[in-house]
Amino acid sequence: MAFFLETLLGGLMAGMLYSLVALGFVLIFKASGVFNFAQGAMVLFGALSMARFSEWIPQLTGVDSLFMANVLAFVMAAVVMFVVAWAVEYLVLRHLVNQEGATLLMATLGIAYFLEGLGQTLFGSSIYKIDIGMPKDPVFILEGMFQGGVLVNKEDFYAALIAAALVCLLTLFFQKTVTGRALRAVADDHQAAQSIGIPLNRIWMIVWCVAGVVALVAGMIWGSKLGVQFSLTTVALRALPVVILGGLTSVPGAIIGGLIIGVGEKLSEVYLGGFVGGGIEIWFAYVLALGFLLIRPQGLFGEKIIDRV
Amino acid sequence: MFYRENGQFKTTYQADQQILPIRQDRMVMMLILVFAIAVVPMLASDYFFRAILIPFLIMSLAALGVNILVGYCGQISLGSGAFMAVGAYGAYNFFVRIPGLPLIPALILGGLCATLFGILFGLPSLRVKGLYLAVATLAAQFFSDWMFLRIKWLTNDSPSGSVSVAELQVFGFPIESALSKYWLCLALLMVIALLAKNLVRSAVGREWMAIRDMDVAAAVIGIRPMYAKLSAFAVSSFIVGVAGALWAFIYLGAWEPAAFSVDISFRLLFMVIIGGLGSILGGFLGAAFITLLPIALSQILPSLAGLVGFEISTAGVSHAELMIFGGLIVWFLIVEPHGLAKLWAIAKQKMRLWPFPH
Numbered sequence: 001m002a003f004f005l006e007t008l009l010g011g012l013m014a015g016m017l018y019s020l021v022a023l024g025f026v027l028i029f030k031a032s033g034v035f036n037f038a039q040g041a042m043v044l045f046g047a048l049s050m051a052r053f054s055e056w057i058p059q060l061t062g063v064d065s066l067f068m069a070n071v072l073a074f075v076m077a078a079v080v081m082f083v084v085a086w087a088v089e090y091l092v093l094r095h096l097v098n099q100e101g102a103t104l105l106m107a108t109l110g111i112a113y114f115l116e117g118l119g120q121t122l123f124g125s126s127i128y129k130i131d132i133g134m135p136k137d138p139v140f141i142l143e144g145m146f147q148g149g150v151l152v153n154k155e156d157f158y159a160a161l162i163a164a165a166l167v168c169l170l171t172l173f174f175q176k177t178v179t180g181r182a183l184r185a186v187a188d189d190h191q192a193a194q195s196i197g198i199p200l201n202r203i204w205m206i207v208w209c210v211a212g213v214v215a216l217v218a219g220m221i222w223g224s225k226l227g228v229q230f231s232l233t234t235v236a237l238r239a240l241p242v243v244i245l246g247g248l249t250s251v252p253g254a255i256i257g258g259l260i261i262g263v264g265e266k267l268s269e270v271y272l273g274g275f276v277g278g279g280i281e282i283w284f285a286y287v288l289a290l291g292f293l294l295i296r297p298q299g300l301f302g303e304k305i306i307d308r309v
Numbered sequence: 310m311f312y313r314e315n316g317q318f319k320t321t322y323q324a325d326q327q328i329l330p331i332r333q334d335r336m337v338m339m340l341i342l343v344f345a346i347a348v349v350p351m352l353a354s355d356y357f358f359r360a361i362l363i364p365f366l367i368m369s370l371a372a373l374g375v376n377i378l379v380g381y382c383g384q385i386s387l388g389s390g391a392f393m394a395v396g397a398y399g400a401y402n403f404f405v406r407i408p409g410l411p412l413i414p415a416l417i418l419g420g421l422c423a424t425l426f427g428i429l430f431g432l433p434s435l436r437v438k439g440l441y442l443a444v445a446t447l448a449a450q451f452f453s454d455w456m457f458l459r460i461k462w463l464t465n466d467s468p469s470g471s472v473s474v475a476e477l478q479v480f481g482f483p484i485e486s487a488l489s490k491y492w493l494c495l496a497l498l499m500v501i502a503l504l505a506k507n508l509v510r511s512a513v514g515r516e517w518m519a520i521r522d523m524d525v526a527a528a529v530i531g532i533r534p535m536y537a538k539l540s541a542f543a544v545s546s547f548i549v550g551v552a553g554a555l556w557a558f559i560y561l562g563a564w565e566p567a568a569f570s571v572d573i574s575f576r577l578l579f580m581v582i583i584g585g586l587g588s589i590l591g592g593f594l595g596a597a598f599i600t601l602l603p604i605a606l607s608q609i610l611p612s613l614a615g616l617v618g619f620e621i622s623t624a625g626v627s628h629a630e631l632m633i634f635g636g637l638i639v640w641f642l643i644v645e646p647h648g649l650a651k652l653w654a655i656a657k658q659k660m661r662l663w664p665f666p667h
Binding site for chain 1: 379385433436437438439440441443444445447448451452454455458459460523524525526529571575578579582583586624625628629630631632633634635636637638639642643646
């Protein structure tokens with residue numbers, strides 16, 4: 001029982017990390033209708049810039065405290081992501097308005113390859129460290145109820161907290177600010193939003209900036225966990241089942257989908273993996289999402305797909 | 310002036326329905342075939358065959374298959390790498406376990422294995438559409454990655470999933486030299502391309518295109534979506550499976566599950582979209598573009614960098630290749646979203662009017 005609880009908690013926390021990446025997908029798809037395959041590359045790019053800046057800032061400016069170096073690095077990396085967002089909107093998206101989904105998908109895939117190459121050219125291609133002061137040691141909870149207690153990974157726990165905080169911030173942004181309201185309007189209906197005077201291009205740029213910051217936070221957390229290296233781009237592939245399970249257009253869907261996929265992955269690996277040779281995590285997530293899709297083809301919280309003939 | 314159908318009258322329905330009704334088109338096609346079969350072998354070096362022509366032929370076969378599914382039937386599929394893998398390992402199993410089985414039946418049986426796999430993983434298309442289906446097909450990709458690594462029986466109990474084939478022969482002719490490999494791939498490509506072209510011109514092809522354009526309306530007029538979608542998956546995965554078997558047997562010789570990773574799926578989708586969705590010619594053009602681009606870049610970049618005056622390391626070259634690859638894809642999609650086939654169609658239209666501008 002304690003082991004099951006451990007796996008469950010581990011799964012929930014891993015799920016929060018996946019939903020961080022999935023949030024980026026959902027934000028961009030909601031507002032601009034583009035399925036951003038470059039999200040993984042953006043996570044890598046953000047993580048790389050954060051890692052390298054936090055290395056270079058103490059060297060160049062003599063700032064001593066780790067906390068200040070990290071804060072400055074985060075700010076600079078966020079600026080870099082804003083520049084990327086502006087470039088993507090100005091050079092690519094503006095010219096591909098109204099193209100079909102497959103074309104936009106391939107364009108974002110092209111952007112992904114470009115960002116991967118650019119990131120490694122600018123920042124180097126070895127494995128870098130992100131040290132944001134996350135505790136790496138595990139902790140045992142509920143020692144009274146279960147013998148030996150339930151093992152909880154502190155790093156995952158703090159990461160889950162950061163992800164939850166980010167989601168709350170985003171919710172506040174979308175609900176309480178004027179820009180957030182404009183973003184929601186564009187997500188509802190591009191043409192209607194344009195007709196009441198909301199500048200679509202600027203909104204798309206803001207969305208990509210927000211998604212860039214989300215990617216940066218995700219990159220920071222995953223990078224602190226796994227080290228910043230090229231394989232960080234595959235994190236996006238692991239977050240895709242979360243997106244389709246939750247629904248491409250729903251932020252709560254990304255969270256709940258993340259939790260379901262996280263728990264499903266860990267439980268399946270532990271309890272089913274033994275029978276079939278192990279390593280079933282990644283395709284199990286996809287098959288789980290597929291199973292949900294067969295019942296609700298638009299994802300759990302996605303917009304119902306209305307076909308007009 | 311030269312490209313008109315003046316004076317070319319058809320007196321039978323058969324002549325009217327042929328694939329290339331204009332005489333100039335038939336002549337050009339004949340020239341291309343003669344060039345490919347007879348002239349290229351005389352001019353091309355061994356390196357050119359092995360590094361450029363053979364991958365181009367096999368990838369155009371695979372792009373043909375993917376185009377049938379994505380371009381003609383409208384089901385975006387990111388699992389093509391898995392179908393190639395199933396075709397390759399299926400053909401391998403039949404080749405190795407049935408002693409004396411000739412090569413071509415082994416390839417075809419591999420394609421049939423891929424067909425079954427494709428139908429199985431095409432079942433979600435009956436319920437799920439669009440981008441959701443694209444991501445759902447990734448399930449096929451990752452499942453196949455896992456399957457060939459962990460299920461030992463499928464790889465003849467090889468510990469890491471890596472297998473190899475040797476001593477291939479067709480009707481007694483050994484397939485050892487680059488030239489024999491080239492001719493085998495070319496022959497299979499020609500036959501399958503002809504069959505595919507006729508398939509998409511037939512009733513089945515029209516059903517696929519109806520499903521692509523408006524699947525609800527197609528169902529209303531009596532096209533059964535299940536048969537149409539699953540037949541598209543079946544035909545497409547057969548062709549992609551045969552291409553995968555060829556890729557493994559002829560091009561790689563020895564392979565492992567990682568040779569058919571998600572990267573190949575993305576590359577095939579690039580080929581189809583850059584070549585042009587919904588066009589048989591598009592598969593060839595896209596395959597040429599994507600196959601030749603990395604080779605051209607790796608040749609041109611060091612000399613360009615030398616011109617400008619700085620040394621570029623191999624890591625730098627590979628990063629620059631990624632950047633240029635991605636940048637070119639995006640530029641191409643902005644300039645012509647309908648692909649190279651559309652550019653070719655525009656060129657043909659201009660040729661009809663030449664020397665007049667309009």
